[in-house]
Amino acid sequence: MTSPSTDLSALTEEQQLALQQFTSVTDQDLEAAVPLLQKCQWNAQIAITRFFDGDAETVDPVAEAARAPPPEQNARRTETLMDGIPARSSSSRNRPAGLEAAPRVVPTPENQITQPLPFPFSIILLPFNLTYAIFQRVFGAVGYLFPFLPRLLARFWSGRASRPSRDSSRRPLGPSDTAARFIREFEEEYGVTHGTLPFYEGGYAQAFDIAKRDLKYLLVVLLSPEHDDNALFVRETLLAPEFTTFVNNPTNNILLWAGTVQDAEAYQVSNALNVTRFPYATLIVHTPSVSSTAMSKIATSSGPVAAQDLLTKLQTAIQTQSAELERVRRQRQEQQATRNLRQEQESAYERSLAQDREKARKRKEEEGAKEKAEKEEREKAERKADEARKLTQWRRWRAQSIPAEPGADVKDAVRMSLRMPSGERVIRKFRPDADLEELYAFVECYDYLEDESEKQVQEPAAFGHVYKFQLVSPMPREVYDLDKEGSIRDRIGRSGNLIVEKIVGEDDEDEDEAEDEES
Known part of the structure; x- marks a missing residue:
């Protein structure tokens, strides 16, 4: 229930929407949510970023909110939120050895995914686009006939194997649609049934928030079809029986999110996680030892790796963090129990108050009905007495x-x-x-x-x-x-x-x- 110190009726409609968005993502009480939103000028995205980065107290969010453009402006939320975050905060300096900060990447809004060129520019660039399409098809046919040519050319492209890339020909979609497309292509390419690997059918930011809220381990897998080790990693590691059993076991609390860097969101995630080699896998979890809101990478694997080696690394990291997470779970359970008890007490008080009001209302109605009946009885008696008096007078007169x-x-x-x-x-x-x-x-x-x-x-x-x-x-x-x-x-x-x-x-x-x- 709402804290007595928080009056929601005094908030505007925009402030209530921001409060609802912040609490649905972070699962925080109103007592903690309202002050942070006030500091952030009621900008929910900045408040969420500060909350998950754990630097709401070290960086002035008021100045950041003042610099941030309003939501209706056509600016990317990723740039708005990430540009004002310092590269190294106090929580990063105090981070234990072996733990690297895991950023929360805000996806591009769906209404900003596609930005078509104006019609006059499309007409001007039409010959260049046709030429590029013809050259791409011809080069693809030559590469199909002579497979060694693409590899030979790739060696002369310095840094090609160490940097993520995007396929500009892929149609940009929203986070949920992108995840659904990746899962469908993954299952068709490797011939597996739906559900073999429990991929999260949503965006990275949503999976990140769920892992933070529910204290789960977020396993991020990034693939690059341009690398030769990609197919081998999928068949021998991701689809290995021991690995599929591990990620499907609900007791491990694994939330699996995967993507290909050909998509915009996975490309942004790879840049944010500083990925230099593919295939890439990292385990992200809440680290209370850093701060009460920090998310860190506790295990990372780059390049091809055997399924058993990857499982050993993941299990070791999980075992290291399990004690702290269990402590946080117990603390949250106690807090939830306290909230539930307070809610039950307040509900019982409200029910008792409603019962007292109902009793008072019924008592008032009964008293009113009694007074009305007594008044009617008196009027009836007076009327009868008057009639009797007049009847007696009439009899004597007659x-x-x-x-x-x-x-x-x-x-x-x-x-x-x-x-x-x-x-x-x-x-x-x-x-x-x-x-x-x-x-x-x-x-x-x-x-x-x-x-x-x-x-x-x-x-x-x-x-x-x-x-x-x-x-x-x-x-x-x-x-x-x-x-x-x-x-x-x-x-x-x-x-x-x-x-x-x-x-x-x-x-x-x-x-x-x-x-x-x-x-």
């Missing part, structure tokens, strides 16, 4: 307007027998022209009719009264509701035996409570 029971002098009075919800039987006379609603009002306000001491009560405002019962004749059953208009005599007759049935059971308890409070 009881004042119910006419008194007709006397004996009224011959056509209507006589009704009512069975109340409480079970009480009530018999009362009504005027013959009394509306059916008056009978309903009598039942609704029965408990308030005898309260003559009550003062005049006003009708409650904003209250729509609804009768929550109905009058029913038992036999035959007939419901006398208020939907139809008419008087008591027209609807029921001169007499009737009715039952009061409640039609809304939800508010029965509320009415009872209101009646209890009123009583």
Whole structure:
């Protein structure tokens, strides 16, 4: 996880890209990567070069970064990075005997590999190119018929056998494509199956970085088809059973990278490694005794050599460096374990913090829901109490307007027998022209009719009264509701035996409570 002292959000997009590139190559912590990148003006290539050369503290990278052109300029990264590196640094002076510094060669960018001439120059040079091509084909045919001529001419070319060369007719490719082409040509020329030798299918710089990061032994093999010993070295040394078994054994931690000096990258590597004789093989590994970032050549072989002799040299060098590498591996494992433990602790803290936040959120939601429910309950209770109060007020008001029971002098009075919800039987006379609603009002306000001491009560405002019962004749059953208009005599007759049935059971308890409070 990100160190608390490093705030990635404060970095620009270009700085974050440079930081990501540097850490992916060097596998360093942010605490160590950010200061070095700041010294190098956030130039990732210079920082990587300083890191692997081990001279970030002895050479001022700020001045180097100021001299380096921006990435968008068309300049070779190899020249940009290598020109500012001193030929002999303090780490080279303190290097033990027998260890030679192994430089990291940055390959040419793919967009700079091919640099075609402008069209006018191509037209001008066309006759010369045709002449050169015809001469090359004629000379090749003569050399095929008379094989001794190329060798005879080679002897008069001083230094030809000791210096690497390039074939300008080969199409320049990127590092990965160049490695794939070399492996394909190697397998076709020597008739071996794919995987006989575990060549790394990538560039030298990538193999160099992997060997540095994973503490592996980088075995670099450079071939030159122009030398007669090349084919003999490949068949009797590289393809020897003991050698293929050695490089394919995963316990040896061998990373094999090979190339031909006819390609641009291998040519640059041969110049950087100061190769003077081919075929060439060297073993490169991290050397903690020099510095914490140094890579050195611990074994070198030039020219033809027997497979057993080369293996003995490599095994001796590996045995010499194995103790230091094992110490570094243990140190890195301890550092990784510490980082993993810190990450686990931080993850556990984050999970605990998230759980606490979730609990607090749920508790807040529960409290909010509880408060809402209590508020709704209070509002409901207040609303019911207000309705009960208004219902009581309406009953008292309506009881004042119910006419008194007709006397004996009224011959056509209507006589009704009512069975109340409480079970009480009530018999009362009504005027013959009394509306059916008056009978309903009598039942609704029965408990308030005898309260003559009550003062005049006003009708409650904003209250729509609804009768929550109905009058029913038992036999035959007939419901006398208020939907139809008419008087008591027209609807029921001169007499009737009715039952009061409640039609809304939800508010029965509320009415009872209101009646209890009123009583």
